[in-house]
Amino acid sequence: MSDFTAISKANESEDVEITNMSFFPNIKIKKVREAQRIDGTVTTERLKNAIISAIITVNNDLTQWRLIQQAQGVNSVDELTEELIDGKSKYLHLYKHAVYCWANALINDRYLNYDATAKAVKQIEPEQQSAGDLYRDARYAIRDILGKSRSTMELV
Template identity: 45%
Template sequence: MDKLKTQVTENAIADEIITNNGFFPDISLLAIRNAMRLDGTVTNERLKSAVIEAMASVNYDLHPFRQRHQGNTLATVEAETVNGESVLIQRYKRAVYCLTVADLTEQYHSYDATNSGRKEASEQTPLIGELRRNARFAISDILGEVRLTAELI
């Protein structure tokens, strides 16, 4: 997805907000485009679909956290702030953004069946794993869980 590495301005692509369930924050398509360097080659429809699936997945994984903090929103749960924003919100966005790009990258594999497309797809496979790992780390951090469990045999 190296072709998807330029910053998008509001004039280039209209923003759309994907609303969440009230506890977790809404996600701006323009914000994810800029944060993850996705340009207009990813249509809003494809991006929207990937963001919705990523939000659903992260929300599911964080359901126990949400249950423990009923009556709040993620923004009102006590947490450190960095740059004026709760680290919980930052980590939620990181998880959603990473899962979104992993999904889009996997979909990209099936869109370009040329030799160069197959080569690029194989080069992107490690990126998909890294994105999914980063999403899992962000979710584990929100839940207050250890990122890695190892067992000696």
């Protein structure tokens, strides 16, 4: 028996794009795969479903912020150009980061449940961020967009 595990490459013949509401950008599956290191063991259809769920969640969290921006005449996150990073709005970068991390967290939550022998889990853990870390990163990006602190504290 061998410890060799073949990593499957994504077999997407075209760059599938998920359309979004007009204020936020469309999301390309290939870009999510590249940024989050999601290999071909996750089918395009499963990744697409996770991205759609992530878009819905992030858009819901940003509803009030979006409505305020639109009331000020901003039609798209791309128009928020007071802080550009790599030639694009910081809000665009943060939005994509939130969606990408949330989608990857959903995938990680689902895929660890399939073949999670003790040996498999030990091999996966150092290579992948945990779903909890990814959800945290998504929440941080959302809070950065909203201009809120990343910390939540309670007095006991």
